Amino acid sequence: MTDKRYQVFISSTFKDLEEERRAVQDAIISMGDFPVQMESFPATDESQMDFIRPLIAQSDYYVLIIGGRYGTIDEDGLSFTHKEFKYAIETGIPVLVMLHGRPETIAVAKSESTEVGKTKLREFITEAENKRIRKTWNTIDELKLRVREALDHAKRSKPRTGWVRGDSIASFDALEELNTVRKENEKFRETLGNLAVNIPLPNIPQAADLTALNLLPLILDQGYRGKKQGSSAKVQGSWISFFPLFFTNLYIRTNDWNGEYYWHINHEESCIQIGSAIAGELTWEDTAGLFKIARNTLERLVSYYTEVGLMNQSNLGETAFTEAAERIARRHRIAGVSSAFDVVEGEVTVGPAEDDHGRIPF
Structure with a gap:
């Protein structure tokens, strides 16, 4: 079988979770995959979300780390982390939620100080953990372990395209065939883009309905x-x-x-x-x-x-x-x-x- 590597987008609030983000980055690298995160973004004239969207869309998996903060709220009333999460859901990327298991133990400086922020954080957590892979963590070591477990499970249950080494492709003919498929896919995506409409999904009944x-x-x-x-x-x-x-x-x-x-x-x-x-x-x-x-x-x-x-x-x-x-x-x-x-x-x-x-x- 071809040895694949996967691109994993790391999303979270920044200042309060710097150490946790580095730990998750290390865990992903140790698995042979490629982390993508805010720290790697170059200076650019593009708005933050305009730059982030294609990086999320190109990723195979999306890891969301939630601590004690909701994050800076943009003009539309959502934090950048929340908007990244919503875009990942829209693009169909498997989302792996890493939720702090004891928020009451988080330092005050790393927690929301206003009722508005606390309410938005609670609402975000409820939305994020609904019907998707969710792990809780209390320490950085636990967080690294949970990320590894969640990624291993996601790779088995929700396989993605991933990346392969160029020398693992058997022949020039195979490369030509892949290139033809790629061009056809680009045409298909372009056509879909021209026909795109906002089609609302029906609500899922509650379990007791x-x-x-x-x-x-x-x-x-x-x-x-x-x-x-x-x-x-x-x-x-x-x-x-x-x-x-x-x-x-x-x-x-x-x-x-x-x-x-x-x-x-x-x-x-x-x-x-x-x-x-x-x-x-x-x-x-x-x-x-x-x-x-x-x-x-x-x-x-x-x-x-x-x-x-x-x-x-x-x-x-x-x-x-x-x-x-x-x-x-x-x-x-x-x-x-x-x-x-x-x-x-x-x-x-x-x-x-x-x-x-x-x-x-x-």
């Missing part, structure tokens, strides 16, 4: 005992109430290629296992193999749990689920929490198949 899904009937052949089938029903529950059954019954296959593991969803088996498990919460009868959810319902659940950070966006690795998802599932098992669903249309029943009425079971 209700959603409904349809259970579809299946027929199960029991041999000499005849056939039985489930019923049709619409079931309502919160997004999080469906998750433990989704987690347990999602059918995943893994394989390896060139030393890397990849996971894939078996959609047909997953639809049956999840549908039957949900039905099993609503009746005392054995529902195995008698219900299913539709493929588009499964994809809707996968999309939601991915967006909220419970499933990995990349299929690289041995599991589809994040550490947070596994922790939630463990907590449900420990607490013995039963899923709270309501049938809003139809009913959940098990009975003989329609073409099997009157059959003598021998």
Whole structure:
């Protein structure tokens, strides 16, 4: 495999975190990657953000260090660190948040002194840690370790283009091919730029918000005992109430290629296992193999749990689920929490198949 190096943008307030920034720079260099940060910026006539944007856009990963200060507020009401963070999100760069674990221990000189600053810092932290890789640190050594852990995880779960040595390219023909692809990509980006519009994204429902899904009937052949089938029903529950059954019954296959593991969803088996498990919460009868959810319902659940950070966006690795998802599932098992669903249309029943009425079971 090609030995890649990655460009990592370091973002934080400056004066209060100079020592921490140097430590993160050293950690990134020790991993063989390239840090990019404010200290390296030359004097320029460009505004700070005009100069920073292309550097962020060219980076593979973005490390945000948050201490006790929000930072200098620009004319638009945001600090430069906050604006860097927002631009990284807009460009789709994986953001790794390093949050101080004990802000009350930070020296007064390195903390916000006004209520406005404290409020803005709290709001920034809430925005930054929502649905993305977040690590806490208390000492510089911990910070270096957390950065290494987060980058290692991000490289596995969110692989990026990176950089390779020129002598690792096999031939002149390969270089010519890469150059052709590069030119095509530039044309594509230029076209997209000309067509760019501001398209707002729909809000993600809260975990406790209700959603409904349809259970579809299946027929199960029991041999000499005849056939039985489930019923049709619409079931309502919160997004999080469906998750433990989704987690347990999602059918995943893994394989390896060139030393890397990849996971894939078996959609047909997953639809049956999840549908039957949900039905099993609503009746005392054995529902195995008698219900299913539709493929588009499964994809809707996968999309939601991915967006909220419970499933990995990349299929690289041995599991589809994040550490947070596994922790939630463990907590449900420990607490013995039963899923709270309501049938809003139809009913959940098990009975003989329609073409099997009157059959003598021998």
